[in-house]
Amino acid sequence: MTDFAADSILVHLDVLPSGELAKSAAGLVGAAASIGTPVALIVAPAEKHEALASAAAALGAPTVLVADLGAGDTALTVPFVDALVAACDLVQPDAVLVSNSIEGRDIAGRFAARTKRALSVDAVGVARDDEGVIAQHSVYGGAYNVSSAPTFGAYVVTVRQGAIDARAEAVASPVVTRLDVTPSGAPAATIDSFEEAVVASSRPELRGAGKVVAGGRGLASAEKFALVEQLADTLGAAIGASRAAVDAGYVPYSYQVGQTGVSVSPQLYVALGISGAIQHKAGMQTAKTIVAINKDGDAPIFEIADFGVVGDLFTVVPQLIAALEAKKA
Amino acid sequence: MKIVVLVKEVPDTYGDRKLNLETGLADRDAGERVLDEIGERSLEVALSYADANAGTEVVVLSMAPEASAATIRKGLAMGAASAVQVVDDALVGADLGLTAEVLAAAVKRTGFDLVITGNQSTDGSGGVIGAMIAEHVGVPHATALSAVEIGETQVSGTRATDAGNARVTAPLPAVISITEALPDARFPNFKGIMAAKKKPFETLSLSDLGVDAGVETTARSIMTAVSEKPPRSAGVKIVDEGDAGEKLAAYLIENRLA
Ligand SMILES: Cc1cc2nc3c(=O)[nH]c(=O)nc-3n(C[C@H](O)[C@H](O)[C@H](O)COP(=O)(O)OP(=O)(O)OC[C@H]3O[C@@H](n4cnc5c(N)ncnc54)[C@H](O)[C@@H]3O)c2cc1C
Ligand SMILES: Nc1ncnc2c1ncn2[C@@H]1O[C@H](COP(=O)(O)O)[C@@H](O)[C@H]1O
Numbered sequence: 001m002t003d004f005a006a007d008s009i010l011v012h013l014d015v016l017p018s019g020e021l022a023k024s025a026a027g028l029v030g031a032a033a034s035i036g037t038p039v040a041l042i043v044a045p046a047e048k049h050e051a052l053a054s055a056a057a058a059l060g061a062p063t064v065l066v067a068d069l070g071a072g073d074t075a076l077t078v079p080f081v082d083a084l085v086a087a088c089d090l091v092q093p094d095a096v097l098v099s100n101s102i103e104g105r106d107i108a109g110r111f112a113a114r115t116k117r118a119l120s121v122d123a124v125g126v127a128r129d130d131e132g133v134i135a136q137h138s139v140y141g142g143a144y145n146v147s148s149a150p151t152f153g154a155y156v157v158t159v160r161q162g163a164i165d166a167r168a169e170a171v172a173s174p175v176v177t178r179l180d181v182t183p184s185g186a187p188a189a190t191i192d193s194f195e196e197a198v199v200a201s202s203r204p205e206l207r208g209a210g211k212v213v214a215g216g217r218g219l220a221s222a223e224k225f226a227l228v229e230q231l232a233d234t235l236g237a238a239i240g241a242s243r244a245a246v247d248a249g250y251v252p253y254s255y256q257v258g259q260t261g262v263s264v265s266p267q268l269y270v271a272l273g274i275s276g277a278i279q280h281k282a283g284m285q286t287a288k289t290i291v292a293i294n295k296d297g298d299a300p301i302f303e304i305a306d307f308g309v310v311g312d313l314f315t316v317v318p319q320l321i322a323a324l325e326a327k328k329a
Numbered sequence: 330m331k332i333v334v335l336v337k338e339v340p341d342t343y344g345d346r347k348l349n350l351e352t353g354l355a356d357r358d359a360g361e362r363v364l365d366e367i368g369e370r371s372l373e374v375a376l377s378y379a380d381a382n383a384g385t386e387v388v389v390l391s392m393a394p395e396a397s398a399a400t401i402r403k404g405l406a407m408g409a410a411s412a413v414q415v416v417d418d419a420l421v422g423a424d425l426g427l428t429a430e431v432l433a434a435a436v437k438r439t440g441f442d443l444v445i446t447g448n449q450s451t452d453g454s455g456g457v458i459g460a461m462i463a464e465h466v467g468v469p470h471a472t473a474l475s476a477v478e479i480g481e482t483q484v485s486g487t488r489a490t491d492a493g494n495a496r497v498t499a500p501l502p503a504v505i506s507i508t509e510a511l512p513d514a515r516f517p518n519f520k521g522i523m524a525a526k527k528k529p530f531e532t533l534s535l536s537d538l539g540v541d542a543g544v545e546t547t548a549r550s551i552m553t554a555v556s557e558k559p560p561r562s563a564g565v566k567i568v569d570e571g572d573a574g575e576k577l578a579a580y581l582i583e584n585r586l587a
Contacts, residue, residue, distance in 0.1 A: 016492050076471065076497055077460065102456075102473045102490045109457030112426060113464040118548040119425050121455050134553060140346045140452075146353065147554040151544045158457075186464070189471040189499035192485075197493040211586070235587055243509075253475070253510060254491060259342060259451055260367070260509055268586045279342050279451075285561055289586060291577065297568065304561040307580050311569025319574025324587050327578065 004063065007036035009133075010093040010154075012084055012108075013056060014101055015044045017194055021055045023205060024099040027164035029059040032097055034166050035128045039063045039091050041179070043083045045071055053176045060168020065090070067179040075188035077106045079181075084111045086181045093154050095133040097126070100158035108158045114184075118150030124163040133157070141259060141282025160263065162208020197254070204238040206255065211268040214240030214257055214284070217248060218273015218294065218313055225250040227317050228272055234324050240264065240284075242274045258283035272313050276301025293317065330481070331386045332375040333441040335432060335459075336368035336404055338397040339452040346452070353552035354422055355452065364403050367447030369514035371507055375445055376408045376515065378479045386410050388439055392420060392431050398530070405525035406517030412528070413439055417535040419542040424550040425455050427542055432458065433465035434538040443484060444504040448473045459506035469499040475510035 009032035014022035021042075032038035040061035042052045049066040056064045067083040084107060088096060098108040100122050112119035125136035127147075135157045137146045149155065206212065213235060215228035225245070232239050240257040241250065257264060259282040269287035274280060276292070276299055284290070285304055292305040293313045302308040309316055340346045344360030372389065379385035389404035391397065392415040401412050415435055420427070436444050444463075449456040456472075463470035474486035474497075484505055485498040499505070517525070535542055565580075567573055581587035 022492075076469070076499075081464075102488070105457045106460040106470065106472055109425075109429070109460035110464040110470075112457075113429055113461040116426075116547050118550040119457065119461075120550045121425065121457055140348065143346070143558060143560075144348050145554075145556050145558060146348070146552055148550050149553045151549045151551060153548040155550070187467065187469045187500070189469040189497045189503065192496040192498055194495045195493050197491070235581075253489060253508070259454075260449065268581075282342075289584065290561075291581070293573075293577075297566070302566055303563050305566070306564035307577065308563070308566035309569055309573045309577055310566065311573050316569055316574045316577070319572075320577050321574075323575045323578030324581070327582055327587070 004039060004091045005037035008039045008091050008093040009036040009095050009097060010039050010041060010087055010091050011061070011097045012041045012080070012104070014099050014103055015042060015048070015052060017196055019044070019048050021052060022099065022101065024101060024159070024161045025056065026059050026167060027162070028097050028099060028159055029056065029061050030166035030168050031126050031159055031164045033060050033168035035126050035133055036094055037062065038168065039065065039093065041065045041067070041083060041087045043067045043069050043080050045069055053174060057171040057174035060171060062171045062174055064174050064176045065179045066176060067181050074191045076191055077103070077110060078184065078186050078188035080107045081110045081114065082184045083179060083181045085115060085184070086179055088115065088154070090179070095126070095155045095157060098156070098158050100160050104158055108156050112156045117153050117156050119156045120148050121158040123157050123159050126157060126159070138286065142286035162205070163265070203232065204236070206238045206240055206262050206264065209238035209264065209266050211235050211237035212240045212257070212264055212266045213237045213270045213272065214242065214274060215245055215250065215272045216242035216274030217244035219245060219250060222250045227314070231270065231317055231321055234321050235268070237268070237270070242280050271301050272317060274301055275299045276304070330382065330384065330442050331388065331440060332378065332443045332445060333388045333390050333436050333439055334368070334372045334375050334404070334409065335444065335446040336372065336389050336391050336401065337365045337450050338362050338391065338393050338400040339365040339450055342451050348555055350555055350557060353555040362397070362400060364400050365447060365450050367450060367509060369407070370509060370511050371445040371447050372404055372407055372409065373512055373514040374477055374507055379408070388413060390432065390435055390439065391415070392423070392428060392435070402525055402530070403517060405528045405530070406521040407515060408521060410528060412530045413533060414530070415533050415538065417542070419535055423542070425457055425461065426547065426549060429458055429461035429465060431535070431538060431540050433462045434540050435533060436462060437466055438538065442501045443479065446504065446506045448506045448508045459504050463504040468502045468504060470504045471497045471499045472506040473508055474505055475508045477505065477507060477511065
């Protein structure tokens with residue numbers, strides 16, 4: 001029987017279909033360590049437990065709970081909720097942190113509903129005061145900072161991916177405990193098949209990226225969108241897009257920046273052929289430096305750009321790339 | 330088949346959206362209020378199924394202040410057969426937990442084979458209501474669907490997550506949430522607007538639903554602080570005279586951004 005620290009923070013870590021921890025894990029463990037002692041929960045096929053537990057320890061989790069997910073278990077969400085319930089009963093944590101991914105939100109939502117705990121989503125930070133754990137949020141496109149707390153009990157919080165910079169120190173020899181889970185039998189949807197997204201692994205992920213180059217309708221076609229990729233690669237940036245660019249099929253939805261897409265706060269955000277609609281700004285206006293190239297001098301993106309270029313992106317961007325490459329050489 | 334579509338009135342995203350710095354609540358007078366676009370798309374999924382399958386009943390459901398009735402009525406004008414609105418003073422500032430409890434009680438009362446929600450609203454952006462309702466009423470959920478096929482006994486769809494695309498299936502009754510990849514909604518026409526006036530519109534209170542909004546028995550999330558960030562201002566703007574690319578490169582290098 002493992003003893004758990006009085007200030008335990010239970011963190012559910014998403015596991016990718018490839019069997020690795022999701023990128024969000026580092027920030028989640030980092031956030032937990034900033035307010036208490038992280039206890040990581042990993043639900044995965046048994047043969048993956050050892051590698052995943054080591055990975056969680058390397059991110060700073062001194063204690064790792066592992067629960068089985070049978071290879072044939074295709075039930076959506078419910079097995080993870082059942083495991084979280086068992087883990088929470090065992091650990092009695094001060095808070096439960098889950099990634100604000102699609103899977104994570106479903107798990108956190110069902111878990112909070114089942115266990116009657118207070119839920120808060122899309123936190124960009126966590127803190128602790130005399131009364132307990134606090135979640136920090138950036139709402140209405142970063143126009144407001146809001147803090148929230150539970151009236152009582154352990155707070156269930158989903159944490160925005162890429163929003164936490166804090167990292168915990170690696171743990172050399174973690175305590176790994178196998179968790180017994182009693183299935184709830186709650187009805188679940190089944191996952192019939194899965195097709196992994198192809199990602200250019202050399203490029204940074206949009207969420208949490210230090211630099212982002214985003215393209216809009218002004219790119220005019222999927223072929224010409226390659227110019228965005230070229231500039232991104234020159235700068236070592238991730239790629240983003242406006243909804244118009246996604247709707248036109250230049251790039252997949254996962255690239256969409258904005259109110260109904262990804263929210264980013266990079267050091268540098270370059271907007272190419274993007275008008276700067278309020279819904280787009282909502283996802284990027286907290287960037288440290290904003291650069292915009294647009295041929296319409298009245299485009300609203302210029303209202304928030306630190307450096308704006310009124311011009312044709314098809315002439316300005318190639319020249320910019322050439323100048324940057326020349327500097328590198 | 331009975332389909333309940335969850336719709337929400339939100340501040341128009343094209344306008345100013347403000348939080349009251351004292352109460353932390355949305356300032357309802359700051360801008361126009363509209364039916365959330367994702368809710369309209371959810372309704373479109375239900376209505377196109379109803380168009381193709383006689384005997385389908387589509388109900389719109391919303392938890393919203395009294396003044397939102399006109400917005401919810403738009404759902405009737407678009408083609409829903411009836412509307413249910415949960416109105417109660419105790420719901421002002423309701424957190425996700427209370428919202429889900431109330432909506433779950435309402436869909437249970439209304440009865441359903443399928444509940445359709447948006448994946449994320451444009452104001453709350455909680456994106457958890459569908460899964461929470463499913464837990465409360467004890468049915469499966471399939472969220473974030475970018476394609477939906479409704480059958481007589483099951484619902485299937487494509488679930489786009491960061492890692493890739495999954496095909497998922499849930500037996501009915503079930504709760505699904507849809508993404509903005511699904512088609513834009515139809516516009517209400519004149520006939521629809523006239524017909525909407527005669528359609529059933531039920532208003533329910535918390536006591537009708539037997540839900541207790543109190544904070545003693547169930548933990549709730551409360552806002553503890555709210556502050557406004559100073560708006561961003563514009564910096565340098567240059568017009569390209571043939572060397573803007575070079576000037577921009579110099580700016581990036583000077584600021585150690587390249
Ligand atoms: C509920 C809701 C949610 C939304 N969510 C989002 C969201 O999450 N993200 C988002 O981005 N949008 C969102 N939108 C859509 C948003 O309102 C805009 O329609 C969208 O952002 C426009 O994309 P755009 O700037 O690429 O296209 P446009 O507005 O068409 O702008 C294209 C720009 O490219 C410029 N241009 C064209 N050719 C060139 C050239 N050769 N060189 C330089 N400039 C050129 C034009 O001057 C123009 O300013 C949402 C809308 C609603 C109603
Ligand atoms: N007050 C409400 N009334 C009706 N439906 C709601 C309400 N709040 C949320 N929903 C539904 O839940 C979805 C997700 O909302 P949210 O959790 O705010 O992102 C919305 O698209 C609606 O379908």
